[in-house]
Amino acid sequence: MYLLKANKIRCAFLASAAVIIQVLCLLQSTYAQQADSIRSRVILIGDAGEMDMQQDGVIGHAARQVLTGKTTVFYLGDNIYPRGMGLPGSKEEQETKDIIKSQYTPFRKLAAPVYFIPGNHDWDKSGPLGLAKIQRQDSFLKEQGDSLLSMIPANGCPGPVEIQLSKDLVVIAFDSEWWVYPYAKETAAGTCDCNTKEETIEKFKILLEKNKHKMIVLASHHPFQSYGSHGGYFSLKDHIFPLTALNKNLYVPLPVLGSLYPLLRTTFVNPEDKAHPLYTGMINRIDSVFAGFPNLIHVAGHDHGLQFIKNDQVQVVSGSGAKHSYVRKGKHALYASTLPGYVIIDQLKNNYVRFTYYAQTDGKFEQVFTFVKEFIPGF
Missing domain, CATH: 3.60.21.10 (Metallo-dependent phosphatases)
Known part of the structure; x- marks a missing residue:
């Protein structure tokens, strides 16, 4: 009985391994075909x-x-x-x-x-x-x-x-x-x-x-x-935390003055x-x-x-x-x-x-x- 169960487990494992190998081969073949089309x-x-x-x-x-x-x-x-x-x-x-x-x-x-x-x-x-x-x-x-x-x-x-x-x-x-x-x-x-x-x-x-x-x-x-x-184009962050344009860590809220940053940037335009x-x-x-x-x-x-x-x-x-x-x-x-x-x-x-x-x-x-x-x- 023990040998019978062992053989069944072994057969199931081999079958699973075969499926995995087939999938891997299929994926490899698909990748090769895609690469060949480039x-x-x-x-x-x-x-x-x-x-x-x-x-x-x-x-x-x-x-x-x-x-x-x-x-x-x-x-x-x-x-x-x-x-x-x-x-x-x-x-x-x-x-x-x-x-x-x-x-x-x-x-x-x-x-x-x-x-x-x-x-x-x-x-x-x-x-x-x-x-x-x-x-x-x-x-x-x-x-x-x-x-x-x-x-x-x-x-x-x-x-x-x-x-x-x-x-x-x-x-x-x-x-x-x-x-x-x-x-x-x-x-x-x-x-x-x-x-x-x-x-x-x-x-x-x-x-x-x-x-x-x-x-x-x-x-x-x-x-x-x-x-x-x-x-x-500017984000809400640019309006509220304008100093982050100078340093990404400068989260100082300036909700009114901050809106001047996008305005000034579009009025006094930088060559960039x-x-x-x-x-x-x-x-x-x-x-x-x-x-x-x-x-x-x-x-x-x-x-x-x-x-x-x-x-x-x-x-x-x-x-x-x-x-x-x-x-x-x-x-x-x-x-x-x-x-x-x-x-x-x-x-x-x-x-x-x-x-x-x-x-x-x-x-x-x-x-x-x-x-x-x-x-x-x-x-």
Whole structure:
């Protein structure tokens, strides 16, 4: 009797194990089929320039999404908080080196190319040492002797720069902070292909003509559309606790005076906010180049959240690599969140692109939004 029961238990265990193996094989096969349908993968992480639990979680999860030989990583600016790369001999030099290493090391270990786009904090938080600090960040990356690790554009130049990811997918990156930076930004003669806004616009036209039969990802730090504070939208917290804009821990209630902060910010506009003439001028001039082009995707950071905005344009905002701030779900937002996270763009075999948003909810990262954009041939 004992042997009979033991055999039954053993048979039941083997049957259960067989089912588990079949399920695992099915999942592995499904994943392989999905990966095989992807021509190229782009991982977008913005505003990740602070080594904290949020940054560690975002980068760690994103690194697990790397498809060998198909994945390229773009950091969308504000790569080093609070004021960019420490200059040689400064007390913050080593710390800032460690911050940027923490971002590229996990992906380079997996052989994924990594590109850093400049943000306003990389330009000395739009301060007078901006050009020196952005050039130092660039030179530090070059010192690593890794051809698949770089800043784009390089040397404090405005760009634009093209990165060909596949036959039908190209990233065109430019330094949007260069457009709004209020201090001297002239580089040494012969350093940059473009030195004025007029030359930059002409280069955009050349790159559009060259790549007009492809899907173009236009990458910058500043978004062309946003429902966050840089886009002119503010939370109740901004009205009641305005000092948190200076320090996240300054929860001093100023319910009446606090409402002056959003008002003043929209009246006396900062160049980092979309309402400023330098910012809107950049948008208008670059938009005029790509007007009517259907296969364009804007990607940016700057506002510390995740947004997918779709009207006559597609705007991806992936800015919650290490920070979070107010974002609302505006009229054209199909998704908006302040959760830590990042975005993946997959080019599929039919040249459509699939956007997948991952965010941390209840302590774990989950897929929270997906959208597929068709490719329109014959432009």
